Amino acid sequence: MSRFSGGCKIEVHEGNIAGFFNKAAEAGIDLSHIKREDGSFFAEVYIEDLPLLRRISEECGCFFTVKDERGLARVRRRWHSHKLVICAVVLILVTLAIFPNSIIQVELGNSVDGVDGDEVLAIAAEYGIKPTFFSSFIDYDGATAAILKAEPNLTWVGFQKNGVKITINMVERIAKNSDNDTIGDIVAKKDGFVRQVLVYRGQQVVALNTPVKKGDVLISGRVTILNRDNSESSFVTEAEGTVVGSVWYNGESYCSFVAVNKEETGRSCAYLVLEKPGDDVILWGTDKCDYADFVLEEGESLLNCHWVTIKEVRPVTHELTKKEAVIKATRDAKAEALKKIPKGAEVKNEKVEEVNVNGAIGVKYTVEVQEELGVFKKAQTGDES
Amino acid sequence: MENNSFVRKVNNIFDIPAEAEGLEVRIVLLGNHSLRIENHKGLRCYDIDKVVVQCPKGFLHISGENMLLTVFNREEILIEGSIETLSFKKEEV
Numbered sequence: 001m002s003r004f005s006g007g008c009k010i011e012v013h014e015g016n017i018a019g020f021f022n023k024a025a026e027a028g029i030d031l032s033h034i035k036r037e038d039g040s041f042f043a044e045v046y047i048e049d050l051p052l053l054r055r056i057s058e059e060c061g062c063f064f065t066v067k068d069e070r071g072l073a074r075v076r077r078r079w080h081s082h083k084l085v086i087c088a089v090v091l092i093l094v095t096l097a098i099f100p101n102s103i104i105q106v107e108l109g110n111s112v113d114g115v116d117g118d119e120v121l122a123i124a125a126e127y128g129i130k131p132t133f134f135s136s137f138i139d140y141d142g143a144t145a146a147i148l149k150a151e152p153n154l155t156w157v158g159f160q161k162n163g164v165k166i167t168i169n170m171v172e173r174i175a176k177n178s179d180n181d182t183i184g185d186i187v188a189k190k191d192g193f194v195r196q197v198l199v200y201r202g203q204q205v206v207a208l209n210t211p212v213k214k215g216d217v218l219i220s221g222r223v224t225i226l227n228r229d230n231s232e233s234s235f236v237t238e239a240e241g242t243v244v245g246s247v248w249y250n251g252e253s254y255c256s257f258v259a260v261n262k263e264e265t266g267r268s269c270a271y272l273v274l275e276k277p278g279d280d281v282i283l284w285g286t287d288k289c290d291y292a293d294f295v296l297e298e299g300e301s302l303l304n305c306h307w308v309t310i311k312e313v314r315p316v317t318h319e320l321t322k323k324e325a326v327i328k329a330t331r332d333a334k335a336e337a338l339k340k341i342p343k344g345a346e347v348k349n350e351k352v353e354e355v356n357v358n359g360a361i362g363v364k365y366t367v368e369v370q371e372e373l374g375v376f377k378k379a380q381t382g383d384e385s
Numbered sequence: 386m387e388n389n390s391f392v393r394k395v396n397n398i399f400d401i402p403a404e405a406e407g408l409e410v411r412i413v414l415l416g417n418h419s420l421r422i423e424n425h426k427g428l429r430c431y432d433i434d435k436v437v438v439q440c441p442k443g444f445l446h447i448s449g450e451n452m453l454l455t456v457f458n459r460e461e462i463l464i465e466g467s468i469e470t471l472s473f474k475k476e477e478v
Contacts, residue, residue: 022427025459034454036433043457 006071008050009033012041015062023056024049047073102164103132109160109169114153120168123147129159129166182238186219186374188212192245195370202239218243218374236379245373246348251337251365254357255329259320262293262313270309275301325361326354333365345371410440414471420447420464428457429477436464437477446472 012020021043024031029052034043045053050066057064069077079086106129108117121130127143128135140159147157147170155173159166186202193211197204202219206212221239224232271285283305291312299307320328330352341347348368355362396403403409411423422438422445429444430437431454436447452466 018428018430021431021454021457025427025457028459031457032455034431034457036431041431043454 006069006073006075007044007046008066008070008073009042009044009068010050010053010064011067012043012057012062012064013039015057016060017041017062020057020060020062020064023060024053027052027056029053042067047071098134099164101134101136103130103135103166104164106130106166106168109167112151112153112170112172115151115170115172119150120147120157120170123150124159124168129168183221183236184239184376184378185217185221186239186241186243187377188214188216188218188243188245188373189375190214190247190373192247192373194218194243194245194373196242196244198242200240200242201237202241204241206243212245212373221379239376241374242372243374244370246368246370247345247373249337249340249367249369251333251335251340251367252355252362253329253332253336253365254355254360254362255320255325255332256360257320257322257325258317259328260315260317262295263316264295265312265314267291267312268309270307273306273308275304275306322361326363329361329363330365333363334367337365337367341367341369342371345369408441410438410442410445412445412471414468417449417468418465420468420471422462422464423460425462428454428462433466438462439477440473442473444474444477446470446474 021031021034021041024045029045029049031043031045034041036042047069053064106121106124108120111117123146124130124143127140127146128138129140129143143159144157148154151170153173154170156171158169160169161167188206191211191213194206194208197206197208197218199219202221203223204218205220206216206218212218219239219241222234222236224234226232269285269287269289271287272283274281274283287308287310289310289312291310293313293315294310295313297309297311299309333352334350346369348370350368351366353364353366355364392408393403395401408424410425413421413423415421422440424441425445426439426441428436429439433451433453434448436452436454438445438447447464447468448470449466449468452464452468454462455465456463
């Protein structure tokens with residue numbers, strides 16, 4: 001007899017109660033927690049002993065009633081009363097256990113030219129990536145390796161799992177163009193002094209802090225590798241990198257000690273101009289003046305019209321001091337030097353030198369800037385061989 | 386009785402305890418709150434203040450308060466409660 005069916009509490013009353021307990025014990029029934037309360041006897045017995053106890057109670061002329069059930073009997077009774085709730089809970093638990101491991105849909109996230117999507121799906125299915133109710137085995141790494149092996153046009157395969165749906169994403173392999181257009185060196189585009197070299201691809205040829213001339217190879221597209229057996233092997237590639245160097249730009253200016261300035265004579269004439277696209281029209285006055293030298297002054301524009309004043313000027317000479325001449329020459333020389341600097345270059349140093357010229361002051365203005373020195377130069381046909 | 390004396394002699398020779406033959410009741414009293422009775426012959430009377438157990442050679446009268454038969458089967462009876470007196474009597478009452 002199994003004892004897993006649970007126990008119960010019985011109430012015994014009337015008749016030969018002591019005889020009832022004795023006969024029950026003789027029959028091999030385990031009684032426990034026998035207690036007398038309010039004229040009745042209570043005891044705990046196993047559920048499966050109840051039929052035998054009932055027979056014994058009839059023999060002893062007493063009655064017993066089941067008061068409380070425990071163990072599986074209690075579970076069984078509760079099951080009957082809460083059947084729907086228990087079914088719902090079990091269903092939810094089973095669903096939670098099954099659905100995370102189920103795949104309902106497998107699809108390709110994108111298509112790649114030259115790649116058979118059906119074949120990719122078939123390979124994925126071999127590794128468990130297929131619509132299935134309960135997938136216990138999915139080998140993503142194996143599927144990735146197999147797909148990449150079967151499809152040489154792919155360079156990457158990834159699996160994205162969203163709920164019960166798996167999306168296979170693929171990236172096309174971009175073939176490296178190995179023709180002459182992409183093979184070459186980085187050469188110096190102007191004279192300079194190498195300050196910094198950063199090689200992305202290729203082999204550095206030029207040393208730091210060395211002067212280079214225009215056309216010198218800075219980063220070579222021919223890469224030489226030392227093998228384990230101390231032999232050398234080389235290959236050609238597209239040199240890529242950054243070479244920053246110092247470049248000096250000069251500006252020269254001369255200033256005479258005699259300066260000529262323009263001075264207004266007081267004579268002037270004016271006219272009103274209507275601004276039209278392509279051509280202006282004089283509404284009032286004239287622009288015909290017989291001045292040998294003049295300057296123009298334009299007034300503020302109002303309703304597409306503005307005043308223009310022509311003022312006569314005459315040259316007036318005066319002598320400059322050396323200091324004034326140097327300042328003027330320096331200003332002009334600097335402007336000339338800065339005009340030559342390429343856009344974005346960083347000025348590192350400036351230098352001013354005076355040049356002695358008879359009757360004038362000469363200034364040589366030198367600007368040191370750091371800029372990109374290298375430029376890619378394609379290899380000539382046959383160079384890569 | 387002759388049979389019993391023969392069994393007892395054999396038990397003495399082989400140093401077998403008397404309770405093992407089932408002819409003597411074995412009582413284990415733990416403090417005054419737990420009483421274990423083995424080799425009993427049945428329950429004669431039970432109330433919360435009095436229990437009478439039939440033994441092979443008489444009746445064991447137990448008196449106390451709030452006594453509960455925690456275990457009752459053909460091998461043993463375990464009584465728990467406040468036990469005050471134990472007495473052997475030839476008669477049930």
